[in-house]
Amino acid sequence: MNKPSLKIIDFISEHHVLSLATVNEKKESFSCSVFYVLNEKTLSLIFASDEKTEHMQNISKINMVSASIHFETKEVGTIRGLQIKAEVLKADEEDKKLYLKAFPYARVMPKLQVWKMKILHLKYTDNRLGFGTKEYWERVNA
Numbered sequence: 001m002n003k004p005s006l007k008i009i010d011f012i013s014e015h016h017v018l019s020l021a022t023v024n025e026k027k028e029s030f031s032c033s034v035f036y037v038l039n040e041k042t043l044s045l046i047f048a049s050d051e052k053t054e055h056m057q058n059i060s061k062i063n064m065v066s067a068s069i070h071f072e073t074k075e076v077g078t079i080r081g082l083q084i085k086a087e088v089l090k091a092d093e094e095d096k097k098l099y100l101k102a103f104p105y106a107r108v109m110p111k112l113q114v115w116k117m118k119i120l121h122l123k124y125t126d127n128r129l130g131f132g133t134k135e136y137w138e139r140v141n142a
Helices: 006-014 054-061 093-102 104-108
Strands: 017-023 029-035 037-039 044-048 064-071 080-090 114-126 134-138
Touching: 006 037, 006 064, 006 080, 006 114, 006 134, 017 044, 017 054, 029 044, 029 054, 037 093, 044 080, 044 093, 093 104, 093 114
Parallel strands: none
Antiparallel strands: 017 029, 017 064, 037 044, 044 114, 064 080, 080 114, 114 134
């Protein structure tokens, strides 16, 4: 599998909250924030969420999502951010262990439901390398 650059992997790993956007069958959008951990081996973002939430109800019907991770700043020269397209799938035991290692307090959740965002496309912006500098990555053999 092709891998994103180390800059992108490092950026994802430096953060732990992303904004997730879903759409329902009526083409109405919904967004939320979720804690995540990167599974670098599968290039997936692992998160927990109850099936009853609006975003998970949307995902149960349309599992293609978009997400963003950003470095919050007012200094234009230090802006960094990532735009993501992904497919959401049920996480496996390895993913669940990875999530619980990153967020051990999630163990107390009565019915922990863990999901995997299989990253399909990334667009990374890093103004530290020059205003508007972008890097793209696309999963090959999805």
